Amino acid sequence: MSEENIANHEQDVSLGNKLSILRKELNLSQTDIAAKIYIHSAIIQDIENDDTLYIPDVFFKSYIKSYAEIVGLPPEEYLPFLKMKSKQRPKRKMKNYSQKPQQKRLGNILFFMTIVIILFALGITWFSVWKDNNQNLVEVNHYTATSESTTNI
CATH class of the missing domain: 1.10.260.40 (lambda repressor-like DNA-binding domains)
Structure with a gap:
């Protein structure tokens, strides 16, 4: 050759x-x-x-x-x-294996659960304060004398 x-x-x-x-x-x-x-x-x-x-x-x-x-x-x-x-070589688009959408979804769930817990705690607090206020109310009828009883004395 x-x-x-x-x-x-x-x-x-x-x-x-x-x-x-x-x-x-x-x-x-x-x-x-x-x-x-x-x-x-x-x-x-x-x-x-x-x-x-x-x-x-x-x-x-x-x-x-x-x-x-x-x-x-x-x-x-x-x-x-x-x-x-x-x-x-043909260019291939790589798949996204990122967990960002999953993390975002988890973040949304945690945010929602936090709001629910805060609202629940506020509701229990409001109920207990309301109940205590109703128990502390004293009926005035027991301490006031009626007009008939004062005249008899």
């Missing part, structure tokens, strides 16, 4: 193929690489087959970086590929 064909062939080789070739040169299996990166070997197989659309960007970049470090691929060879891939 001429040098021009070799250069074209190197450009045609994908990052997955490069990583696979380097892995095989080091006599490492996909399982070995997966164990070193702490991922499933099926992901390594997908990376080598360039079938990575379902892997989130954050993980994909770190997997490639770790894999490249293990097999000795310099960053200047895989970084352009990562930039190109990140532009091609």
Whole structure:
């Protein structure tokens, strides 16, 4: 092969193929690489087959970086590929796993319960004060003399 064909062939080789070739040169299996990166070997197989659309960007970049470090691929060879891939990959909207709506709902419930307890306490206080006022009332009829009794004396 001429040098021009070799250069074209190197450009045609994908990052997955490069990583696979380097892995095989080091006599490492996909399982070995997966164990070193702490991922499933099926992901390594997908990376080598360039079938990575379902892997989130954050993980994909770190997997490639770790894999490249293990097999000795310099960053200047895989970084352009990562930039190109990140532009091609569809952007996915992340799900919101925040508990803010749940916390807001809990806050509303606590506020409502606090209002109910305060109103209940005020009601009991008002009732007890009203009851005490009614018991302290003395009927004036017992202390006043009627006009007939005063004239008889």
